[in-house]
Amino acid sequence: MARYQTRPREDGRGPYRWAHVVKTPAGFAQGSIYRQAGDELDDGEALALRGLCELHGFEIRRVS
Numbered sequence: 001m002a003r004y005q006t007r008p009r010e011d012g013r014g015p016y017r018w019a020h021v022v023k024t025p026a027g028f029a030q031g032s033i034y035r036q037a038g039d040e041l042d043d044g045e046a047l048a049l050r051g052l053c054e055l056h057g058f059e060i061r062r063v064s
Helices: 043-056
Strands: 004-008 019-024 027-030 058-062
Touching: 004 043, 027 043, 043 058
Parallel strands: none
Antiparallel strands: 004 019, 004 058, 019 027
């Protein structure tokens, strides 16, 4: 289990900040100032998250 952060890929309009990935009833979301700690993701969830990030143009990094 690990925590991840995402941010939009650089497109010249940034700079973009890294935000923790949190689980919601609708799927994954970026954390906000109200929910800054990321959720632990297992290997299957991390693989699904990587696919979503590739599809929607986000960078991803593992933080723990």
